[in-house]
Amino acid sequence: MSRGLAKLMPLRILIADDSRAVRHSLHGLLEQHPGWEVCAEAVDGADAVDKAQECVPDIILLDFFMPGMTGVDAARVLGRVLPSVPILLVTIYVTSELVKQAKAAGIKGAAPKSDTRGILNGIEALVNKETFFEIKPIEPATDSLL
Numbered sequence: 214m215s216r217g218l219a220k221l222m223p224l225r226i227l228i229a230d231d232s233r234a235v236r237h238s239l240h241g242l243l244e245q246h247p248g249w250e251v252c253a254e255a256v257d258g259a260d261a262v263d264k265a266q267e268c269v270p271d272i273i274l275l276d277f278f279m280p281g282m283t284g285v286d287a288a289r290v291l292g293r294v295l296p297s298v299p300i301l302l303v304t305i306y307v308t309s310e311l312v313k314q315a316k317a318a319g320i321k322g323a324a325p326k327s328d329t330r331g332i333l334n335g336i337e338a339l340v341n342k343e344t345f346f347e348i349k350p351i352e353p354a355t356d357s358l359l
Contacts, residue, residue, distance in 0.1 A: 224340065225252040227268060229261035229287065230276040230303070235326060239274060239303070242329055243336075258282025262290050270298060272339055274332070275320075277304035277311065285318045292319035299339040303332060312346045322346060 226243055228251055230236045236254045243249050252268040255261035257279045265273060273291060275284035282290075288300050302315050302323040315323050322338060322345030324331035331347055338345035 223248050223250040224272065224336075225250055225268065225270045226336070227251070227253045227255065227261065227265050227270040227273045229255035229258065229264075229274065229279070229284070231257055231279045232276075235276070239332070242332070246333070249336075258284060258287030258290075261287045262294065265291055265295055265298065269295065272336055273298055273300045274303050274336075275300055276326075277302055285314050285320070288315070288318040288320045299342075301332070301335045301339055301345065307346070307348050309348055312348060315346070 226249060228236050228239050228243070230239070240251045240254065243251055252270050253264040255264045258275075259282050261273065261275060275287055277284040284302055284304070288302070291298065291300060299321040300319070302311070302320050303326055304311065304323065305326055307323045307325050312323055322335040324335040324345065324347060335345040
């Protein structure tokens, strides 16, 4: 694909979160960004794997705590079926233990749900083939999707 054509094509993002409100908030946030589009929403890890194989996104946003299959478990499967698609873990708290599990599962970044700027920065980092892991102290949310 030529470089000029790549700029015309939107960045396709899959959102996986068991909370309808969080999916809706993330969808709205991401769609405001020029050149980004949400290609699918998934309600749990298994649904994320299915939807990712259907729409083949450029980036996947995965919640950590989901019923049935956690985000880390889903990332392991996604890493086998879509190894070139980077995953940003979006969770309530990003801890050093969670980052260790995420990295072991092939996840390229993690951002707290309460940090919309961090989520956007994480997506930008992954688009640029970088990793993005911000471990922040747990504080009251100021700009939150919750």
